[in-house]
Amino acid sequence: MATGTRTGTTVTAADVAARIREAISAGDLVPNQRLVEADLAEAYGASRGHVRTALGELTVEGLVERIQNxxxxxxxxxxxxxxxIVEVRAALEALCAARAAERITDEQAEELRAIGRAMEAAVRDRDQSAYARGNTDLHGMLIRVSGQRTAAATIDRLRAQAVRFQYRLSARPGRSQQSLPEHLAIIEAVCARDPEGAARAMREHLASVSEAIVESTRD
Amino acid sequence: MATGTRTGTTVTAADVAARIREAISAGDLVPNQRLVEADLAEAYGASRGHVRTALGELTVEGLVERIQNxxxxxxxxxxxxxxxIVEVRAALEALCAARAAERITDEQAEELRAIGRAMEAAVRDRDQSAYARGNTDLHGMLIRVSGQRTAAATIDRLRAQAVRFQYRLSARPGRSQQSLPEHLAIIEAVCARDPEGAARAMREHLASVSEAIVESTRD
DNA sequence: TGTGACAAAATTGGTGACAATCCAGGCCAT
DNA sequence: ATGGCCTGGATTGTCACCAATTTTGTCACA
Known part of the structure; x- marks a missing residue:
């Protein structure tokens, strides 16, 4: 796929919205950065109209802020x-963890434990990106197993909004050592088919995330 | 000076979106009803372009479904x-109830108890619309006292989506008799500043709502 | 009576042009 | 210097128009 100018395929508004979402998640677009319609249209090879509707979507999603004129x-x-946002995520991910504990199959449990082992290895090897991947896999799998699509969509939207803080956090030294046992506790409770325990473990984990965010902003 | 009609004030896309939202909430627009852009433009005195972007907003919010062409x-x-949706709401409203229990002032507690008394009176008098109003007041006040704006926005959006089932429910005879004690339990726990109890009472209430919805669709 | 092909109508999708608005910078009076 | 005022350029907001697509209606034919 060509990076912009001559694409035979038409670039729809949804495409532009997806590209901008990615750019924000990746940190290529930082908070408060201006989003000039003409520039985006040029960059993504779309018409200004499509960029406009894409910005409208992202505004409703809470990723973009618009001021008249x-x-x-x-x-x-x-x-x-x-x-x-972390508090709301805690409530929703706790729900998902509990439902996952009720519904998980034996194979899925084994897969979940494998994620846990990969995260332990990542901490041992001090491989931050592997740990981050494990983190994403874990939360993603719990949500998938829970079968709660409404909760999943809400969590995704909220997480995208707070992406800036996620960055600061995972860049923090020693963070993975602290969160590893929390993650393992979640995995254990879910695999033991203990909904109440899974929800509690998830809430405790996100409470710790919340504290870490506060600390990480004291710089 | 827009198209013909005498609205000196211009009707923006946000206005149109708000009108359509209301119409759906009020049941004036029913599920699967077609939303023809030209008709809506005529009805609300807006340009078709504005109707178009309004429909885009509502699609992202999950109230409207769009199919290409x-x-x-x-x-x-x-x-x-x-x-x-009810499960997600249960998780979020439980969060709000808990936070409200932590933060409520004496005056707010008195106001909350007044809502409870009004709901008791409504059940005694068999005044369904008064009961529905008390219900709205109660949930709304808890959310307001909790100070959780993110949760509040999410709850609002979800409730709008499920409005059809709310209707069926409150039209059901005997429903208020069943839910009154649940509501009173929530009020008691919040006024007693018992976060854990408030969350539990709220979850139990919404579990009962969930059951009632299932029953109400067996017709 | 049912069915397929075809034309006509209705509706949505997309783009370009133009109007409205905001912002930066220069200019002048104080 | 300081502050108000104006002007030019940049950017967004709105609309009208046309193209593309779907839906509806009609009619011939088995």
């Missing part, structure tokens, strides 16, 4: 709101 | 998804 910017989520 | 309809939420 002044254009769009990447929304900057204040610390206070990020903490709220 | 075939137009927009009011999205029909299947029973299974409505139950998921």
């Amino acid at each position: 002044r254009g769009a910017r990447v929304r900057s989520v204040p610390l206070e709101e990020a903490l709220e | 075939r137009g927009a309809r009011v999205r029909s939420v299947p029973l299974e998804e409505a139950l998921e």
Whole structure:
């Protein structure tokens, strides 16, 4: 796929929205950065109209902020709101963990334990990117096993908004050592088919994430 | 000076979106009903472009479903998804109830108890609309006292999607008799500043709502 | 009576042009 | 210097128009 100019395939508004979402998640677009419609249209090879509707979508999703006649910017989520988001995620991911514990099959349990072993190895080898991957896999798998699509969509949307804080966090030295036992506790409870315990472990984990976020902003 | 009609004020896309949202909530627009852009533009005195972007917003919010070249309809939420929505709401409203129990002031507690008394009176008098109002007031006040704006926004969006089932439910005879004690239990726990109890009471209440929804669809 | 092909109508999708608005910077009076 | 005011350029907001697509209606024919 060509990076912009001459694409025979038409670039739809949904495509543009997806590209911008990715760019924000990857940190290529930082909070408060202006999003000039003409520039984006040029960059992605789309018409300005499509860029416009894409920005509308992202505004509803909470990733972008628009001011009348002044254009769009990447929304900057204040610390206070990020903490709220983590609280909401805690409630929802606890729900998913509990449902996952009720529904998990033996094969899925084995897969989950494998993720846990990979995370232990990553901490032992001090491989941060492997640990981050394990983290994503774990949360993703619990959500998938839970079968809660509404919760999943909500969690995704919220996580995208708070992506800036996720970065700061995983860059922090020693963070993985602290969170590893929390993750393993979640895995254990889910594999033991203990919904209440799984929910509790997940809530404790996200409470710790919340604390870590507060500390990471004291710089 | 827009198209003909005498609205001196211009009707923006956000206005149109708000009107359609209301119409869906009020049941004026029913699930699967087609939303023809030209008709809506005529009805609300807006340009077709504005209607178009409004429909885009509502699609992202999950109220409207769009198919390429075939137009927009009011999205029909299947029973299974409505139950998921109630589960997510249970998790979030439990969070709000717990936080409200931690933060409530004496005056707010008195206000909350007044809502409870009004609901008791409504059941005694068999005044369904008064009971429904108390219900709305109660949930709304807990969310407000909790100070959780992220959770509040999420709950609102989800509730709008499942509005069809709310209707069926409150129209059901005897429903208020069953739910009154649940509501009173929530109020008691919050006023007693018992976060854990408030969350539990709220979860139990919404579990009962979930059951009632299932029963109400067996017709 | 049912069915397929075809034309006509209705509706949505996309683009370009133009109007409205905001912002930066220079200019002048104080 | 300081502050108000104006002008030019950049950017967004809106609309009208046309193309593309789907849906509906009609009619011949088995």
